[in-house]
Amino acid sequence: MSKGRGRGRGRGGRDEDRRRGRDEDRSESSGSGSGGGRSDIEFEDSNVAGNSSFDTFSCNVIDENFDTPDRVRPDRRFSRAGANTLKLEMSDGEDIEFWNFKDDDDSDSKDEFPSRPIRVRVGEVVHSEIKGEKNSHTIHHHGINPTTFNDGVGHTSFEVNGRYTYQFQPRYPGTHFYHCHKNTVLHFEMGMYGLLIVDPASGPGSLLDGDLEYDVEAFWIPDDVDPRWRDLNHSAGLCNEDAGLNVFRPKYFLITGVENTRTRRHRKVRVDARVGETVLVRFLNASYSVVRTTIEGLDAEVVGTDGRILGDPDRPWAQPYTIPAGEPFETVSAQRRDLFFRPTEPGEYRVRMEFHDWITGEIHDNGRGVAETVIRVRA
Numbered sequence: 572m573s574k575g576r577g578r579g580r581g582r583g584g585r586d587e588d589r590r591r592g593r594d595e596d597r598s599e600s601s602g603s604g605s606g607g608g609r610s611d612i613e614f615e616d617s618n619v620a621g622n623s624s625f626d627t628f629s630c631n632v633i634d635e636n637f638d639t640p641d642r643v644r645p646d647r648r649f650s651r652a653g654a655n656t657l658k659l660e661m662s663d664g665e666d667i668e669f670w671n672f673k674d675d676d677d678s679d680s681k682d683e684f685p686s687r688p689i690r691v692r693v694g695e696v697v698h699s700e701i702k703g704e705k706n707s708h709t710i711h712h713h714g715i716n717p718t719t720f721n722d723g724v725g726h727t728s729f730e731v732n733g734r735y736t737y738q739f740q741p742r743y744p745g746t747h748f749y750h751c752h753k754n755t756v757l758h759f760e761m762g763m764y765g766l767l768i769v770d771p772a773s774g775p776g777s778l779l780d781g782d783l784e785y786d787v788e789a790f791w792i793p794d795d796v797d798p799r800w801r802d803l804n805h806s807a808g809l810c811n812e813d814a815g816l817n818v819f820r821p822k823y824f825l826i827t828g829v830e831n832t833r834t835r836r837h838r839k840v841r842v843d844a845r846v847g848e849t850v851l852v853r854f855l856n857a858s859y860s861v862v863r864t865t866i867e868g869l870d871a872e873v874v875g876t877d878g879r880i881l882g883d884p885d886r887p888w889a890q891p892y893t894i895p896a897g898e899p900f901e902t903v904s905a906q907r908r909d910l911f912f913r914p915t916e917p918g919e920y921r922v923r924m925e926f927h928d929w930i931t932g933e934i935h936d937n938g939r940g941v942a943e944t945v946i947r948v949r950a
């Protein structure tokens with residue numbers, strides 16, 4: 572299926588048929604691509620159609636600098652450079668190293684962890700460019716279903732040692748995330764990720780076109796940090812050596828980049844709303860723990876899971892459900908929950924996240940792996 576040249580091949584499939592007219596208007600001519608990339612693409616040069624072996628799948632994944640095949644003009648574009656190194660001072664005085672994707676259009680983003688969100692709408696053609704800095708990386712837009720060549724999973728496509736523009740067109744609204752997929756276990760832990768939000772075609776303010784409207788939007792992204800992993804090499808563990816990546820002993824616990832000593836009040840974590848408003852919290856478990864979350868005093872209506880909205884007329888079998896106030900719910904790495912709260916009384920509603928070891932079930936760091944915040948509701 573993927574034999575032959577990537578550029579200028581006949582288009583096929585239902586998706587392409589549907590937007591053929593549009594694409595022909597948009598086509599960018601051969602060679603005007605992402606700038607400096609290889610345009611003489613043979614899919615056999617990548618892992619899309621290459622011969623899979625331990626060597627190319629794990630140890631020496633193909634790293635390249637291609638042009639985007641079948642590139643068309645985008646509705647929205649992003650440019651992310653990584654890995655960018657930053658340090659965050661923890662409450663015990665330690666400077667902990669993180670890697671992020673910095674937004675090339677805003678230098679402030681170089682100090683931000685998690686990386687800045689990517690926000691797009693259903694139906695838009697999106698260009699998400701990676702500029703590899705220091706070694707090779709990728710961007711995997713998790714939950715979007717692009718072509719294999721654009722999926723950013725190096726093992727089945729390629730890693731990027733210079734620049735590549737990922738092209739995709741999201742079909743469903745929902746909460747996703749993007750992350751580096753090179754030596755993923757390590758690079759994700761180091762911080763190479765951010766939210767990827769797909770709004771309906773009508774834009775932010777509702778989860779579906781004309782349905783599931785919200786007034787307040789917030790993000791909760793629990794994460795945990797093992798300082799020992801900061802000493803590992805970029806490619807640690809890829810070539811059969813035992814780098815100890817199965818041993819994870821986190822010492823710091825964060826929500827949306829804020830350490831748990833400050834999450835109770837911090838404006839990036841605490842949620843402010845008024846009685847009568849609908850609050851949407853987009854929750855991503857970016858830790859390597861089983862995170863057990865309890866919200867006191869407020870029912871949570873789960874209106875989305877793992878990048879799909881519940882109650883979408885296209886999937887009538889998947890309906891929203893309620894987590895009663897005070898009842899914990901658990902998520903594991905990479906899981907997402909879109910939560911609606913509809914407070915009817917003013918107050919401060921306590922939110923507690925416990926980070927449990929996935930093997931022993933114990934709360935990490937001898938019970939210290941806990942982060943709290945509040946939903947503050949005014950009359």
Ligand SMILES: [Cu+2]
Binds near residue numbers: 654707752758
């Ligand atoms: Cu990376």
